[in-house]
Amino acid sequence: MTDELRSTVIVVTWRGRAHLGDCLDALAAQVRPHRVLVVDNASDDGTAALLAGRGAQVLRLPRNLGYAGGIAAALPDVDTPYVAWLNDDAAPEPGWLAELEDALDGGAAAAASVLRAPDGRVQSTGVRLTADGHGADTTGEEVFGFCGGAVLLRTDALRRVGGVPAGFFCYYEDTDTAWRLRLAGLRIATTSATATHLHGASTHPGSARFHRWNERNRLVTLLRCAPLPVAVGQLARFAAVTALLPFRRLAEPPANFRTGLRLRVLAEVGARLPGALLARRRITGARRAVWERWAGR
Structure with missing residues (x-):
């Protein structure tokens, strides 16, 4: 255990008022100290008022840059050794950040989370690489990469491999980043750090x-x-x-x-x-x- 603040958690939201409060409550319950930076992608649903009422640190963007663009916009403001990406529809368990930090302390460049549906079903333990080059969620113990919905990375490693592909808007920013980490010879760890994830609350998979x-x-x-x-x-x-x-x-x-x-x-x-x-x-x-x-x- 440590009282040193080592992680910044970037939460990207767009019209997330309905579920963002649960995400922020879960972060407030973490057993490790951390900084939360919410990136508001020009929400027009009352999200700004919710954040103001909580006194959250907010980077409000003039237009919706998507998940990838939101993370990329926030990265210059990160001054901690570790940086987390967290979906606004994910609610991590209290020990989530502590376990991820311990994994990075062990030498990994990134640490993947276990994402569970509200009914307890495991959605993902990370990302596998398919034979035709798709990054697909997996529930296996060995992963190629991480699901970007809940992950912790070394800030210097992320910057060294080129940061986040902001132009992707959303999807594959995690697979692309993990791929670049692998090409740099860096390790990606699996963990049992868990977050409950609504999955697709903003983007509607299949659309x-x-x-x-x-x-x-x-x-x-x-x-x-x-x-x-x-x-x-x-x-x-x-x-x-x-x-x-x-x-x-x-x-x-x-x-x-x-x-x-x-x-x-x-x-x-x-x-x-x-x-x-x-x-x-x-x-x-x-x-x-x-x-x-x-x-x-």
Whole structure:
């Protein structure tokens, strides 16, 4: 145990009034001292009034920059050795931060949490890397990365590998960051530190917006971090499936198989291609070794 304040917890919210109070109450109950910095993504639902009533330290943004953009905006204000990302719909148990700090004290660059649904079901112990380059939640003991909904990282390590990809808006900022940590030879720990998570309270997994961000950011992450043949192959596969969709008879295709959405994803990836390739030059490491170690697990 220590009374030294070593962690800043960044809570990003957008129209989170309905559940943000539970998150802040859970942070107030932590057994380790910490600083809380709430990033308000221009909420218009009374969130600002809720935060003012609690006397919370708030970084209010003029427009919604998403989860990734919110964390990136807050990072320059972090002066503690450790920094946590926490969803506004997550309520960590009292020992959550203490266990994560202990994991970083043991040498890890990041420590993943156990996320549970309100009914107690385990949602995630971290992220695995699939054979086609998806970052997918896993409940296994060995993880490629962490779920960004509740994680603690070494601030210097996060900055050293390039910080947070603010342009992702949301989704894959965790997989991309974990990938860069792995490429730098750093360790990501699993823990039993637990938070109850409503999951998708703001972004509605399965919606067209979800699939747009999810597919776009997966492809950009591959272009930034994966072996080049893998990245090019997955981009070509996505384009080929999109081209064939008009010839398939699907009465009501799911959102991720709607031609218009996929064309928008391809256009957005194309617009981000120069930046992704520039980032790729700065992101160094044994790409093939990391891919072969983790993909498909």
